Amino acid sequence: MMIKKFSEFITEGMWGSALRRSNSAKERKDDEANRIQEFIDNQPESAVIYITDGNVINSKGSIFIRNTDLINGKLPFKFGRVDGYFDCDGCPSLTSLEGSPQEVGGDFYCSDCPSLTSLEGSPQEVGMDFSCYGCASLTSLEGSPQKVGGVFRCSECTSLTSLEGAPQEVGGDFDCRNCTSLTSLESSPQKVGRDFICHGCTSLTSLKGSPQEVGRNFYCRNCPSLTSYEGAPKKIGGKILD
Numbered sequence: 001m002m003i004k005k006f007s008e009f010i011t012e013g014m015w016g017s018a019l020r021r022s023n024s025a026k027e028r029k030d031d032e033a034n035r036i037q038e039f040i041d042n043q044p045e046s047a048v049i050y051i052t053d054g055n056v057i058n059s060k061g062s063i064f065i066r067n068t069d070l071i072n073g074k075l076p077f078k079f080g081r082v083d084g085y086f087d088c089d090g091c092p093s094l095t096s097l098e099g100s101p102q103e104v105g106g107d108f109y110c111s112d113c114p115s116l117t118s119l120e121g122s123p124q125e126v127g128m129d130f131s132c133y134g135c136a137s138l139t140s141l142e143g144s145p146q147k148v149g150g151v152f153r154c155s156e157c158t159s160l161t162s163l164e165g166a167p168q169e170v171g172g173d174f175d176c177r178n179c180t181s182l183t184s185l186e187s188s189p190q191k192v193g194r195d196f197i198c199h200g201c202t203s204l205t206s207l208k209g210s211p212q213e214v215g216r217n218f219y220c221r222n223c224p225s226l227t228s229y230e231g232a233p234k235k236i237g238g239k240i241l242d
Contacts, residue, residue, distance in 0.1 A: 036077060039069065045084070056080040062106065067091040073115065075099040085109065086123075089131075097121035097143070107150070111135065119143035119165070126150075129172065133157065141165040141187075151175065152189070155197075163187040163209075173197060174211070177219070185209040185231070195219060196233070199241075207231035217241055 036055060040046045045061030052058060057077050062084030069076045073095035075088070085106040088094060094113040098121040107129040110116060116135045120143035123130075128150040132138065138157045142165035151172040154160065160179045164187045171193040176182060178200035185198065186209030196214045198204060199221035207220065208231030217238035220226060232240060 039076065052080060054078065058101075059083065062087065063101075065091065067093055070094060082106075085128075088113070107131070108145070111153075129153065130167075133175075148172075151194075155179065176201065195238075199223065214238075 032055060036051065036057065040049050043049060043064060045059065048060040050058050055077065056079065058080040059082045063079065063082050063086050065075065065088035067090070070091060070093050073093050075098065078099045079086070079101040081103050082101045083105040085108070086101055086104050087109045089109040090112045092114055094110070095115045095117065097110060097116070097119060100121050101123055103125050104123045105127040108123055108126045109131045111131045112134040114136045117137045117139070119132060119138070119141060122143050123145050125147045126145045126149065130145055130148045131151070131153040133153045133155040135157050136159055138154070139159050140162045141154060144165050144167055146167055147169060148167050149171045152167060152170045153175045155175045155177040156179070158180050160176070161181050161183060163176065163182070163185060166187055166189055168189050169191045170189045173195045174189055174192045175197045177197045180200070180202050182201045183203045183205060185204070185207060188209055188211050190211055191213045192211045193215045195216045196211055197219040199219045201223050203225060204223045205225045207226065207229060210218070210231055210233050212233060213235040214233045215237045218233055218236055218240045220240065220242050229240065
């Protein structure tokens with residue numbers, strides 16, 4: 001019996017299929033490279049953006065995300081470090097912060113994103129302000145940065161029922177005003193460098209769980225369900241303003 005060589009088993013159709021798969025992979029890679037380049041070209045500070053392994057985008061300046069940049073409600077690329085600000089404010093289709101930079105030297109903005117249901121994927125450290133105000137679908141702060149150098153602003157998040165996941169130390173203000181579904185201040189930061197603002201939280205029934213230390217004023221105006229100051233911060237640099 002004659003034994004065929006391995007090459008004789010390979011049909012033209014099989015080679016064609018393999019070639020098409022190879023070309024398809026190359027096309028996908030080229031397409032991503034083109035998308036990255038187009039994204040960089042549209043940034044206000046494109047000259048300071050650089051790419052590391054795995055097509056991770058980093059910037060010595062700032063990054064601005066538009067709603068049209070999103071892919072299926074998610075950030076279009078994975079980001080590493082951004083020294084300036086990272087701004088994805090006002091993206092009505094944004095559903096996830098997956099792919100956000102792990103460290104931001106300036107501000108991180110994801111406010112007015114009504115479809116955002118979680119802060120999971122947020123940077124672990126933000127040098128200045130973190131803003132997620134007006135995100136009507138957020139129910140908790142799980143996934144928030146562990147450290148915020150400036151203001152943490154989660155005001156106007158009308159579905160927020162808990163401060164679970166909030167950073168434990170905030171260098172500036174902590175602002176959760178007008179979170180009308182918030183019933184408790186449990187899991188508040190332990191230390192707030194400037195003002196703590198929870199006025200307009202109409203469902204708030206107690207101040208238990210408030211920060212231990214507030215550098216300036218504690219605002220709890222327009223909270224009609226509050227009946228006492230029990231649980232208010234033990235150390236306040238300014239006043240309790242109700």
